[in-house]
Amino acid sequence: MKFPDRYSSAVNSRNLSVNPDTRWSDTDVLAAAGLAARYEPLGLALTRLFADGKAESTIAILADMAFKRARTKQIKMSRVQAQDLSVKVLAWYRFGTCQPCGGRGRLVIPGTPVEGETCPHCMGTGKRDFDREFAADVLSLAHWLSDEIGRTQAAAGTAAMVKLADKMEL
Numbered sequence: 001m002k003f004p005d006r007y008s009s010a011v012n013s014r015n016l017s018v019n020p021d022t023r024w025s026d027t028d029v030l031a032a033a034g035l036a037a038r039y040e041p042l043g044l045a046l047t048r049l050f051a052d053g054k055a056e057s058t059i060a061i062l063a064d065m066a067f068k069r070a071r072t073k074q075i076k077m078s079r080v081q082a083q084d085l086s087v088k089v090l091a092w093y094r095f096g097t098c099q100p101c102g103g104r105g106r107l108v109i110p111g112t113p114v115e116g117e118t119c120p121h122c123m124g125t126g127k128r129d130f131d132r133e134f135a136a137d138v139l140s141l142a143h144w145l146s147d148e149i150g151r152t153q154a155a156a157g158t159a160a161m162v163k164l165a166d167k168m169e170l
Helices: 001-011 026-039 042-050 058-074 079-095 137-166
Strands: 107-108 114-120
Touching: 001 026, 001 042, 026 042, 042 137, 058 079, 058 137, 079 137, 114 137
Parallel strands: none
Antiparallel strands: 107 114
16 A cells, blocks of 8 residues: 555544554554655645645645745745645646546547547647646746656655654565
């Protein structure tokens, strides 16, 4: 079971008792996530988002990152604009599937399961065009945020597993 799945299960657990004989209890998973969050706060926020669907902490962290990056790159952006950008990037990251074709890249012929012509909205990719979602002046910042989400999401589970390694039988 992957860490995000295990974390989701632990968050919803009714048994958080501590048992020194266990190697992978819900308490161990939550403790590891907390320790990993010290080094990857966005990673835990993303894991939480995928576990319970609440995006507030993820958006706050992304907005802060976007605001700081905008200042570094001398892009004019207020904190409210940084938050709006973060919401849009996160929404695309989670729900970037082309709605007309349902992510298949081909339109379904109504009333049948048969796929017809290539979807004109996504040009057959099955995803909404990221670049069209954002204004040109913030596009590079949006790409950077999206890349940070992907990088952090890939690293967060690994960081938590490293924290658990001494408790696990490997």
